[in-house]
Amino acid sequence: MGKTTTVAKLAAEFSIHQKKKVAMITIDERKGAFEQVRFFSKAISAVSQIPIPAELVYEPNELRVLLNSFSGYDVIFLDTVGTPQFNEIQMKRLSE
Numbered sequence: 001m002g003k004t005t006t007v008a009k010l011a012a013e014f015s016i017h018q019k020k021k022v023a024m025i026t027i028d029e030r031k032g033a034f035e036q037v038r039f040f041s042k043a044i045s046a047v048s049q050i051p052i053p054a055e056l057v058y059e060p061n062e063l064r065v066l067l068n069s070f071s072g073y074d075v076i077f078l079d080t081v082g083t084p085q086f087n088e089i090q091m092k093r094l095s096e
Contacts, residue, residue: 008040015048020074
């Protein structure tokens with residue numbers, strides 16, 4: 001099971017069973033990654049009847065702004081691209 005699927009399962013638990021206000025953000029720019037997050041957010045929203053926004057972020061400043069806009073949410077899930085610890089460039093970008 002991958003990270004995105006795990007995030008979706010957690011989002012479903014919090015939204016459907018715990019009735020929490022949930023948002024999903026991905027910083028994974030790979031082809032199809034955002035579409036997968038958006039698919040899960042729509043599917044969970046349909047079951048929970050609570051809208052779950054799904055957003056794609058490209059730059060660290062965008063993430064700060066988006067997190068501030070979601071300040072009223074109970075839970076915000078951040079999905080990231082898989083990054084091996086020896087890939088210093090990706091680790092630096094992720095830490096930003």
